[in-house]
Amino acid sequence: GQQLNQSPQSMFIQEGEDVSMNCTSSSIFNTWLWYKQEPGEGPVLLIALYKAGELTSNGRLTAQFGITRKDSFLNISASIPSDVGIYFCAGLRFGNEKLTFGTGTRLTIIP
Amino acid sequence: GAVVSQHPSRVICKSGTSVKIECRSLDFQATTMFWYRQFPKQSLMLMATSNEGSKATYEQGVEKDKFLINHASLTLSTLTVTSAHPEDSSFYICSYRDPLGAFFGQGTRLTVV
Numbered sequence: 001g002q003q004l005n006q007s008p009q010s011m012f013i014q015e016g017e018d019v020s021m022n023c024t025s026s027s028i029f030n031t032w033l034w035y036k037q038e039p040g041e042g043p044v045l046l047i048a049l050y051k052a053g054e055l056t057s058n059g060r061l062t063a064q065f066g067i068t069r070k071d072s073f074l075n076i077s078a079s080i081p082s083d084v085g086i087y088f089c090a091g092l093r094f095g096n097e098k099l100t101f102g103t104g105t106r107l108t109i110i111p
Numbered sequence: 112g113a114v115v116s117q118h119p120s121r122v123i124c125k126s127g128t129s130v131k132i133e134c135r136s137l138d139f140q141a142t143t144m145f146w147y148r149q150f151p152k153q154s155l156m157l158m159a160t161s162n163e164g165s166k167a168t169y170e171q172g173v174e175k176d177k178f179l180i181n182h183a184s185l186t187l188s189t190l191t192v193t194s195a196h197p198e199d200s201s202f203y204i205c206s207y208r209d210p211l212g213a214f215f216g217q218g219t220r221l222t223v224v
Contacts, residue, residue, distance in 0.1 A: 002208060003154060009115065028221075031212070033212050033213065035215075039217060040120075040202075040218065041217055042117070042204045042206075042215035042216050042217050042218040043155070043204075043215045044215070045212050045213070045214060048211055049214040060222075087156060088155070090213070092213075095144075097143060097160070097208055098145070098157060098160070099145075099157070099206075100211055101154045101155050102156050104153075104154050
């Protein structure tokens, strides 16, 4: 099935640095969701975006719903060791209950 | 958001046996449940959509006789991997939707030996 194009595929950063990742699609979505997954666990919802242009924060995390409805961005400020994991974006369209997932961004923090 | 409880978290079974995975919605009643499969270092792939009181809808390439889904109540859905083989070893995750988004169970690591 379709997957969203998520970049970068992986990131190696030092503690305290800011992180940016994005998700793009060739078609429009009505809802964008950002998840974090740790090894051996299911994805945990971080931020949900429901409106084009919306900017939403959750602690050190900020996500934006692109104006074109074809992209979304997630930023993490002042990274800490517990931010390590895989971050997935996911999109939803009206009338379709199925999620379309991004390919994931693996975040590693270098001590 | 919805709280989803999935059991077991890990299971090891012998080739040829069947394994049942349970997924419960603890604070939300849902008519629809989604079952995903995830291979190492890959994203989640939707296997099937289960609907309470009716037959599940399977994605292309997923064998319905191999992966039996039962959604007998609004709070419980089960996935049974029948006659498991080593290639069925994977991470299986259930998900409920509510108006705020999609919420996932803790996942089940299945290893078939």
